[in-house]
Amino acid sequence: MASSSGTVPSIQKNFKYDVFLSFRGEDTRKTFVDHLYHALHHKGIITYKDDERMEKGRNISDELIRSIEDSKFHIIVFSKNYASSSWCLNELVKIMQCHNTIDQTAYPLFYDVEPTEVRKQSGAVGKAFAKHEKEEAAERWRNALSEAAGLAGWDNLIESSITYRHEAKFIKKIVEDISLKLHSINFSVDENLVGMETRVNDIVSSLETGYEGIQMIGIKGMGGGGKTTLARAIFYHISIFFEGKSFVENVREVSKGSLSGLKELQKHVLSDVLNDPNIDIRNVSDGKNMMKKMMCSRKVLVVLDYVDHIEQLEALAGNPNWFKPGSIIIITTRDEQVLVAHGVHVDNIHNVNLLLDEEALCLFHMHAFKREIPNQMYEELSGKVVRYAAGLPLTIKVLGSFLCGRTKREWENTIERLETIPLKETLEKLELSYVGLEDDLQQIFLDVACILKGERKDEAIRVLESCGFCAEIGLRVLEQRSLITISSDGHLLMHDHIQEMGRNIVRRLHPYEPKRHNRLWIKQEIEDILVNELGTEATRCIKLVDSNLHPAVIMKGLRKMNDLRFIHVNTHFGEVDEADRYLPNTLRSLHWPGYPLECLPNTFQAYRLVDLAMVRSKICQLWKWGEYKVLNKLRFLDLKYSNLRTFDLGMTLQLEMLDLRECNDFLELHMPVTLQKLKFLNLSGSNVSNLNLALTPHLEKLTLSIKDMRHLPNGICMLKHLKYLKLKSCWLLEQLPEDLCRLECLEELHLTDCSVLQDLPNNICMMKRLKYLHLPYIGVKKLPEELGLLEGLKELNIEGACISHLPVSIFQLKGTHNMSLLYPKDPILKEVCNRCFRF
Structure with a gap:
């Protein structure tokens, strides 16, 4: 694989053969070497063996020399009579010459002889070599034997020498080792795997080696993100360790809800795993039974690529007991739920990360220039293409192949076109x-x-x-x-x-008629429709940002949009005559940050309105002249930083969220009835004085910041569902009620900048669910001694507080719960905490 760092890989020589076998025929040709050759061949390893490869009528010596030079690996099978053949010894000399280059490697294999016998020409090897003592090449042959015997090879994988009892196991190990080396080489030079090496290694390293169960691995990600490439690389990388293997491409496309398609996929898997092209399956049910019966006897690797329905997995990998322990099933999909439904453990589901910029550039260069380093005049344009592709391998490959061989002007035209016309493929x-x-x-x-x-x-x-x-x-x-x-x-x-x-x-249905689109988001198109009053019932949603259109123009332009359900507008200026004020009654969600008017149009009935957000607006009341309209469907109201002065919750009985933070003019919140659905209330920065929280029994999150507040609002200790309570800048708050501990669901308590507050209730330790206690800049000088009984406490914040002493029980929490303590002000206490807590 091309380096993800962008460096140029060393040039790899292309070899005709993967392996050259050097052996003494009379010792091993019909036994060990024959078995080894066929095992290598069965694994797809291209192997030269003289009686299998030599063409008749050609000079044997020249043929062997060329074959040695054309082989990546050389396996030298040293046997008792190997050194008796001058032919074998000349092969060996040539092999060692090749071994000393950077591209080729020799491995000795000792068949019924010891490595020392070959290295020192002693024992049976010495007797075989004795007849060459007076020959001119004897010294060269001795050196070759000694050097080869000293190489790392296969002399001690099973025993110090081979016996017939171990041959099958020994050959299997040799084939696995050679396969691994070839896989590593091929992986390193495959330009299609740019950026994949780390991703492959991450997944391979997560596999439980030696695991006696069945491992199901999920690879999920968006289309074109490299799932198939990654799965294929992993398959290629580990397939040598399995007795059967099958890579099933595009399961979704082949099956397409068809039983015959699933049947063909079952046949595909069985034919691959059993190496039998004549498998016959009558139906899917028959296929399931056959897979369960035939695959449980061998360890298999199966990749099911692009699965999109649980039915496909049930037909192809229905139950772990179909497979022999040690088998691995890899599933690629865009839908994580398919994996979860089939029982793939969440720890075995891997996301495909998009390519980093350097990886994307490398892959693009490989397709556009057939090398990693581009022509300098194309560097800037390459960067633009990669930025458009945004790390998506599919787009990078398509554009790289399209631009390959094209002129700079054609590149520029293509990039310009991409800004307006998406890449179809x-x-x-x-x-x-x-x-x-x-x-x-x-x-x-x-x-x-x-x-x-x-x-x-x-x-x-x-x-x-x-x-x-x-x-x-x-x-x-x-x-x-x-x-x-x-x-x-x-x-x-x-x-x-x-x-x-x-x-x-x-x-795409109406590319040149934006008024017929059901969603509008392009500023120029929206402004044209509104200014020219071209609106239609087709429009459902509008998002208009950074526009200078006057609100009167916007409201007038909305009059024909009789099915509009959502609008987001953020113009901040302009007054509108009463007659021109208009909003469609069909609106369900209205977002207008900076709304420039003091109230909503009186013609706006809002009977469908569920969500109203007018942040930093000038609105001070919902309707002019105090008109009372019941909003039966309103659930979310966000008017923070607005000019709102008063609000009657009797209009909004279905309200779930009310956010009025920093509404500095807000004085009165009318609560005539119980609000059963209100869960979120933020009144920080307001001056409300009549709050009765007993009327909000299901409140879960409450934030108050009322400078003149001396006591907590009525009913606050009755909020059985309250999870979050924040009191900020309540400068006159002197104490908290003892029955605050009744907030049994409270998980977060924030008492920020409450400088007059001197004590916390001693029974705060009864809040068993409290996880976060934040006390920055409060007047409290001493924490309750039993605070350490809060076994669930994760974080204690005393930034800027005057606390100089912590209960011993707090330090006991550190060891059991890994609690964080933040920002103690006192320097001595800070030093102590530095030693005991995480900062």
């Missing part, structure tokens, strides 16, 4: 994953590709659920099928080409 392969989705999953996928890529997962779920989709399950399925990924910080990610494929699906 890549999109077609990627779309196979989309075609296999259920209808609702297809819609979720298109929403992510066109609108929601890059959004936080929880925000995307709100939008999708607002539009009637089972979002959490849907996103999980898309992730399992390698169509999306979730970043470590919780954002939705999607490979550029998968996104391109999804957007192409939306646009």
Whole structure:
């Protein structure tokens, strides 16, 4: 394989033969050497054996010399009479000359003689060599025998010499060793495996050597990402260790839901593993019985490439008891759930990582220039192509092959075209994953590709659920099928080409009529539709960012979009006359950061609205003149950093999330009835004084930052489901109630910058589920002595706090739970903690 670091590999000589056999015919031709030759041949190792390869009528000496020069490895079978033949000794001299080059290697094999007998020409070897003592070449032959006998070979793998009792086992070991060496060579020079060596080694090293059970290995990833290439490389790398092997390509395409297709695949596996092309299978059920009966007697390696349905695995690898212990089944798929459903352990499921930039450049150069180093005038263009491919091997290979031999101008035209017209071959392969989705999953996928890529997962779920989709399950399925990924910080990610494929699906029916697309995301197209009032009922979703359009133009342009369910707009300026204010009543999710008006249009009934987000907006009340509209479907309300002053929760009985953080003018939250579904409430930065949390019995996450708050709100200790509580900058809060310990589900308690707070309740240790206790910049000087009884505590943060003493019980937690303690202010305490805790 070409180096992933971009270095040029050494030039490898091409050999006609893999192995040359040197032997004394009368000793071994019809016995050991014959068995060895056929074993090598059976493994596909091209082997020269003089009575098998020499062409009649040609000079024998010249033929052998050329064959020795044309062989990568030389196996010298030293037997009792080997040294009696001047022919063998001349072969040996030539072999040792070749061995001393960098390309060829000789291996001695001692057949019923000891290595010392060959090295010193003693014993039976000495008797055989005695007749050559007076010949001119004797010294040269002696040196060749001594040098060859000193090489690493096969003298002690079974015993110091071969006996007939060990021949079969010994030959098997020799063939395995040679196969491994040939595999390593071929792997290192195969340009199609650029970037694969590390990936192969990672999976091979994870295999449990000597494991007596059946190992099922899954390789998953997006289409065109290199799953098949990786599986084939692993197959080639380890297949020599198995008694039977089969690589089944494109299971999905061959089966296609057809029983006859599955039957053919079963026949394929059995024919390969049993080396019998005449296998006959009547039906799939018969095939299962035959596989169970015939394969359990041999250790096999089977690769099932591109599986997309559990039925295929049930037909081809239905049960571990079909196979002999030590067998390995490798399955490649785009759908992780297929692997899980078949019982593949999560630790045995490997993701295919896309190529790194250097690896991608190397692979591209191999296809575009047939070498690693490109013409200098193409370096910059090569970089542009690789950036477009974004690490996807399929795209890199297609573009490399297409651009091979073309002029610089043709390269430039191709790259320019790619910016507007997707690469058809890549999109077609990627779309196979989309075609296999259920209808609702297809819609979720298109929403992510066109609108929601890059959004936080929880925000995307709100939008999708607002539009009637089972979002959490849907996103999980898309992730399992390698169509999306979730970043470590919780954002939705999607490979550029998968996104391109999804957007192409939306646009291709009417490529020149954006007004007929069901999703709009291109700024120029959206602005043209809105300015010219070209909207239609076809439009379902709009995402318009960084636009300078006046809100009046936007609202006027929406009037014909009578089936719009989602809109995201972020214009921040402009007043709109009352008559021009408009939003479609069909909206289910409305995101307008920076909304420039003080209220929603009075004509907007919002009877379908589920999700309303107007961050940093000027809105101070939902409707003008205090009009009261019950929003029966509203579940998510996000008005943080807005000018909102008051809100009546009686309008939103289905509300689950209310985020009013940093609404500095917010004074009053009316709670006329119990809100059974409210789970998230953030009022940090507000000045609410009438909060009654007894009316929110299912609250799970609460954040308060009320500077004038002296006591916790009524009912807070009744929140049996509360998991997260954060009190920030509550400067007048002097104490916490003793019954705070009743929050039995609490996992995180944050008391940040509560400088007047002097004590924590002694019974805080009763919060058995507490994992994170953050006390930065609080007035507490001493922690409860029984704090160490919080056995689940993972992190204690006392940054900037005046604490100078920690309970002894805290240090006991370190040894059992690997707890972290962060930022003690006191220098002496900090030194102690440095020795005991992770910082």
